[in-house]
Amino acid sequence: PFPWYRACLSQGTVLRDETSQSWDVFGYEEAQFVLKNHAHFSSQRTVDGQNVLGNYAPSILNLDPPRHTQLRRLINLAFTPKAIASFQPRIETITHNLLDAMKQETQGKSTEVDLVAALAYPLPVIVIAEMLGVPPEDRDKFKRWSDLLVEGPSDLRPETIMDLMTRRAAGRKELDEYFRNIVQLHRGKDDGTLISALISAQIENESLSLEELLSFCVLLLAAGNETTTNLIVNAWRCLLEHPEAFAMLRENPGLIDGVIEETLRYYSPVQATSRIVTEDIEVGGQKFSKGDRAVVWLGAANRDSRIFENPDTFIPTRSPNHHMAFGHGIHFCLGAPLAKLEAKIAILAMLSQIDEVSAVPTDLTPIISGFVYGVKSFPIQVTW
Numbered sequence: 001p002f003p004w005y006r007a008c009l010s011q012g013t014v015l016r017d018e019t020s021q022s023w024d025v026f027g028y029e030e031a032q033f034v035l036k037n038h039a040h041f042s043s044q045r046t047v048d049g050q051n052v053l054g055n056y057a058p059s060i061l062n063l064d065p066p067r068h069t070q071l072r073r074l075i076n077l078a079f080t081p082k083a084i085a086s087f088q089p090r091i092e093t094i095t096h097n098l099l100d101a102m103k104q105e106t107q108g109k110s111t112e113v114d115l116v117a118a119l120a121y122p123l124p125v126i127v128i129a130e131m132l133g134v135p136p137e138d139r140d141k142f143k144r145w146s147d148l149l150v151e152g153p154s155d156l157r158p159e160t161i162m163d164l165m166t167r168r169a170a171g172r173k174e175l176d177e178y179f180r181n182i183v184q185l186h187r188g189k190d191d192g193t194l195i196s197a198l199i200s201a202q203i204e205n206e207s208l209s210l211e212e213l214l215s216f217c218v219l220l221l222a223a224g225n226e227t228t229t230n231l232i233v234n235a236w237r238c239l240l241e242h243p244e245a246f247a248m249l250r251e252n253p254g255l256i257d258g259v260i261e262e263t264l265r266y267y268s269p270v271q272a273t274s275r276i277v278t279e280d281i282e283v284g285g286q287k288f289s290k291g292d293r294a295v296v297w298l299g300a301a302n303r304d305s306r307i308f309e310n311p312d313t314f315i316p317t318r319s320p321n322h323h324m325a326f327g328h329g330i331h332f333c334l335g336a337p338l339a340k341l342e343a344k345i346a347i348l349a350m351l352s353q354i355d356e357v358s359a360v361p362t363d364l365t366p367i368i369s370g371f372v373y374g375v376k377s378f379p380i381q382v383t384w
């Protein structure tokens with residue numbers, strides 16, 4: 001998408017897309033304006049899960065204030081920086097187990113491994129599963145549901161899309177039933193899981209309803225897994241495409257935070273989000289009308305040369321680096337600290353264990369999606 005952003009940004013910060021009857025917002029200031037201004041730009045894009053099987057409670061991602069504010073405050077009670085930090089030792093253990101499995105498979109020699117399948121994909125799924133109190137024996141089932149939520153169509157034929165929608169609806173129903181049980185098991189227990197903290201979170205006698213809890217659990221899988229996988233893989237792609245940055249990090253692992261922030265800017269795992277205009281308003285000199293859809297291209301804003309010097313260059317020491325990879329305003333990513341912690345642990349653990357690593361020259365298959373930026377597999381050659 002990057003050459004396209006460059007071409008669009010040279011024409012203007014906001015452009016009309018006649019084919020999809022929507023506005024494309026590319027400029028950094030304009031993107032912030034839209035995301036900050038939630039009264040004019042609604043997140044109630046669709047009613048969550050309204051499909052053949054009936055309705056589900058909308059998740060916070062698709063709600064506006066005042067309901068969004070109330071739910072997010074309740075969720076924040078459970079999803080605290082302290083709760084995330086307390087998970088660090090578990091993330092480290094899970095990472096080391098995955099690396100050990102990777103090594104066993106390659107018998108300690110130099111071999112090719114797929115970074116996605118071996119580490120970047122399983123790590124976030126296992127972390128979320130544990131946080132939600134899913135027992136290890138249910139993990140495979142849980143993985144399948146999680147995949148189904150974000151699976152893109154293999155092609156764009158109507159029957160392929162219909163088939164995917166039907167499978168997804170069935171998966172969502174199973175997942176809902178499964179989570180109902182999990183909630184039952186953890187209700188009234190303060191067992192340190194995120195799910196028990198969510199159940200007991202209370203403000204002024206209000207807590208999350210069962211339907212809201214279920215929608216939130218589903219949102220965690222949909223919003224947290226593939227995005228984190230892509231952050232880990234995109235960071236390795238950045239490092240292997242920029243040997244000087246890789247050498248710097250090897251020399252000084254303290255640069256890891258900068259590497260992750262710059263990856264988020266340069267290869268943003270989420271390239272775009274959207275809003276619906278609630279009242280006529282002007283953005284970047286263009287007149288948006290009530291009911292219009294606005295697509296906010298975070299990946300383009302992150303390469304706006306009015307904010308970032310040499311925007312198309314990967315500079316891990318870039319400072320300041322106020323990218324918008326996690327959004328902006330009231331819907332700012334709830335999982336940002338967790339995603340960064342997982343990426344940091346995954347990259348440093350690999351760095352400390354490998355002698356040599358390089359990308360296997362091959363054409364990478366991008367994930368089919370207008371909003372997610374990542375590849376389906378990333379073969380690397382590793383010497384342990």
Ligand code: HEM
Binds near residue numbers: 224335
């Ligand atoms: C919201 C990106 C990882 C949970 C968002 C938004 C973005 C984003 C751009 C805002 C969407 C909007 O305004 O429409 C990312 C990226 C990730 C990541 C790039 C990884 C690198 C995670 C993880 C979790 C998570 C690990 C949870 C475990 C959420 C939730 C929201 C959200 C719950 C909705 C917040 C709200 O509506 O108030 N994320 N995310 N994300 N993210 Fe993430």
